[in-house]
Amino acid sequence: MSALPASGRGTARLRASDVAAALPLAPRNAAIGALLAYRATISRLYGDVCRYYPSCSAYAVTAVQQHGLVKGSVLAGARIARCHPWAAGGQDDVRPHPTFRYDLTPHGFVVPRRKD
Amino acid sequence: MDFLGTILWPLKWVIELILVAWHWLFTAVGMPAAGGLTWMLSILGVVVVVRAALIPLFVKQIKSQRAMMELAPEIKKIQDRYRGKRDQLSREAMSRETMDLYKKHGSSPLSGCLPILVQMPVFFSLYYTLSDVKRHADANLGGVGALTPELTRQFNDAKLFELAPFHETLVNAWQTQPEGWVATVVTLLVLVVLMIASQFFTQLQIISKNLSPEAKTGQAYQMQRIMLYILPFAFVFSGVFFPLGVVLYWFFSNLWTMAQQFFVIREMPTPGSEAAKAREERLARRGKAINSKGKVVSMAEYEEEQRRLIEETEKRKAQQPKRQQPMGKQRAKKQGQRPNGTTPGAPQGPDAADGAPSGSK
Numbered sequence: 230m231s232a233l234p235a236s237g238r239g240t241a242r243l244r245a246s247d248v249a250a251a252l253p254l255a256p257r258n259a260a261i262g263a264l265l266a267y268r269a270t271i272s273r274l275y276g277d278v279c280r281y282y283p284s285c286s287a288y289a290v291t292a293v294q295q296h297g298l299v300k301g302s303v304l305a306g307a308r309i310a311r312c313h314p315w316a317a318g319g320q321d322d323v324r325p326h327p328t329f330r331y332d333l334t335p336h337g338f339v340v341p342r343r344k345d
Numbered sequence: 346m347d348f349l350g351t352i353l354w355p356l357k358w359v360i361e362l363i364l365v366a367w368h369w370l371f372t373a374v375g376m377p378a379a380g381g382l383t384w385m386l387s388i389l390g391v392v393v394v395v396r397a398a399l400i401p402l403f404v405k406q407i408k409s410q411r412a413m414m415e416l417a418p419e420i421k422k423i424q425d426r427y428r429g430k431r432d433q434l435s436r437e438a439m440s441r442e443t444m445d446l447y448k449k450h451g452s453s454p455l456s457g458c459l460p461i462l463v464q465m466p467v468f469f470s471l472y473y474t475l476s477d478v479k480r481h482a483d484a485n486l487g488g489v490g491a492l493t494p495e496l497t498r499q500f501n502d503a504k505l506f507e508l509a510p511f512h513e514t515l516v517n518a519w520q521t522q523p524e525g526w527v528a529t530v531v532t533l534l535v536l537v538v539l540m541i542a543s544q545f546f547t548q549l550q551i552i553s554k555n556l557s558p559e560a561k562t563g564q565a566y567q568m569q570r571i572m573l574y575i576l577p578f579a580f581v582f583s584g585v586f587f588p589l590g591v592v593l594y595w596f597f598s599n600l601w602t603m604a605q606q607f608f609v610i611r612e613m614p615t616p617g618s619e620a621a622k623a624r625e626e627r628l629a630r631r632g633k634a635i636n637s638k639g640k641v642v643s644m645a646e647y648e649e650e651q652r653r654l655i656e657e658t659e660k661r662k663a664q665q666p667k668r669q670q671p672m673g674k675q676r677a678k679k680q681g682q683r684p685n686g687t688t689p690g691a692p693q694g695p696d697a698a699d700g701a702p703s704g705s706k
Contacts, residue, residue, distance in 0.1 A: 232433055273568040278455050282437075282444040285458040312457040314405040319448030320441050 234283045234322065237291040239333025243340045250341040254331065256298040258338050264290050265336065280318035285309050288323060294339050295326040349469065356470040363391050364474075365496060379499040381506055388511075388590055392597040395467055402460050403605065407613055412452035419446055468594070475590040479512045509533060511590035529589075536592045537584035541577045543599035547606050548573050554610050554620040 243251060251258075268286045279285050288308050293301030304323065331339045367390030371383045420443065427439040447453040481497045504510050509518075509529040515537070518529045552569055584592060614620035628634055634647035642650075672680070 232436055234437055235434060238433075270572065273572060275461065276569060278458060278461065280444075280447070280453050280455045280457045282440045309458050309462065313459040314402055314409070314456050316457060317448050317451070318453050318455070319444050 233287050233290060233337055236322070236325070237283075237287065237294060237333065237337050238335055239337075241332035241334055241340050241342075243334070243338075244343070247341045247343070254339050254341070257293050257301065260293045260298050260301070261290055261338055264293070280312055280314075280316050281308070281321040282319075283322065285312050288321070290337055291323040294333060294337060295323055295329060349473075353466060353470045353473060356466050357474055360391060360467065360470045360474055363394050364388070367391070368496065379502045381504045381511075384500055384503040384511060384590075385593065388593050389597050391471065392594060392601060395464070396598065396601045399460070399463070402456065402463075406456045407609070409452045409454060409456075412450070413454045416446065416450050416452065419450075464598070468591070471594055472587065472591050475512055475588045479510075506532065509589050511593070512588050514588050515585045533584075533589055533592065536589065536596060537581065540584065540592055540596040540599060541580045543596060543603055544580065545573070545577055547599065547603045548576075550603075550606055550610060554614070554618060554623075 264286060268290075272284075272286050277284070281288070283291065285305070285308055289301070289305035292304040292308075295301070296304060308321070330342060332342045334340060364387050367387040368383060370390075371386055377383060423439060423442050423446065427435055430436075430439075447455075478497055478501050481494075481501075501510070501512065509532040513529055513533070515530060515533045518526045518533065523529075552566075552573060587595075610620045611624065614624055625635060628641060629644075632644050633641050634644055635641055
């Protein structure tokens with residue numbers, strides 16, 4: 230397991246006044262929570278196996294952050310499919326969303342961006 | 346049929362075919378068609394076919410580990426550059442550089458994420474096939490392919506060691522308490538324990554013998570040690586809900602992994618690990634050693650290579666220009682006035698050295 234890349238972490242936090250605005254982000258945050266739990270437990274047991282940087286699970290986190298649950302899952306699935314012993318490997322980052330309108334917390338959860 | 350069952354239809358078809366093919370083979374040699382042993386061996390047959398199909402993945406992995414030995418100096422260079430830098434950004438940069446190096450070299454010690462997941466659909470297909478057996482047998486139905494209604498009935502009637510039906514789960518046997526349920530529960534419990542023990546033992550072997558000293562220092566290693574003891578509890582839960590046939594499949598599969606891992610630890614251990622040291626000692630007793638390319642050679646050849654390597658380094662050292670000590674102006678002047686005061690690295694000959702001081706005056 231490798232750490233989340235810098236692009237998958239932020240400094241924002243969820244404010245009480247933004248809870249309603251954060252509701253549409255619930256699916257992707259639920260998925261990110263599940264992924265983080267997986268990364269903290271099962272992924273550590275396997276050690277480093279991924280042929281890319283960031284690792285498949287870290288890629289999945291950034292993909293869901295940037296593109297949401299549906300498209301992010303598809304991207305992550307495609308990544309796992311190309312992470313096999315005959316793959317070239319190397320660096321393979323998620324292409325960021327062209328108009329990303331949210332902020333990230335230190336753990337990688339997505340919260341609404343504040344005006345200030 | 347639910348969503349996952351529908352997606353897995355092709356795999357279920359294949360699994361059924363393999364299962365029935367083995368069953369056909371065993372009945373052809375005279376074993377009873379509804380015998381527990383026949384169906385147990387058929388499940389073992391499925392494990393053998395699936396794992397044998399995965400051998401190319403395993404071989405590829407071994408080959409790239411060999412290639413890693415040649416890459417070791419360059420990896421060390423990267424590690425040295427980031428020595429003592431523990432912040433996340435440095436770690437990230439180091440990982441990126443290492444991955445680029447693997448890519449450039451075309452080999453990697455990492456096998457990728459797919460091999461881990463590849464067995465999962467097979468496992469689920471078997472799960473669905475087995476858990477459908479009872480329902481299908483009651484309705485006089487077959488499976489999705491080769492498993493005919495008759496074979497389904499035979500499979501449903503078969504009992505492992507004539508004690509426990511293959512479709513029975515621990516939780517179901519406990520709740521419904523059919524006739525002979527105590528024997529079923531005991532058989533299942535023994536199998537679950539065996540399955541967990543084999544998994545634990547394999548993981549313990551890897552962690553205690555086949556990790557390099559560098560890998561043993563990190564935080565990841567500590568976590569691996571903790572997980573080693575926590576994970577068996579997770580398997581207790583799955584062991585409770587899985588049909589006997591699936592537990593059996595898992596157990597056989599673990600045995601295969603264990604044998605494979607034993608072979609790796611003995612014959613191609615991680616360089617620098619305890620297993621590698623043990624192998625070197627074994628080879629030394631037979632008068633053999635491992636050369637710089639990772640091949641086994643005789644002691645004489647090994648010593649010959651070592652001598653050549655030492656000679657080469659010495660030669661390279663001798664050829665390298667000596668570093669010139671920096672010197673003060675006064676000293677430089679004094680040395681320049683001496684007739685043979687030139688150092689090997691200095692570009693000018695003795696004549697120029699004689700002339701230089703006079704020019705600077």
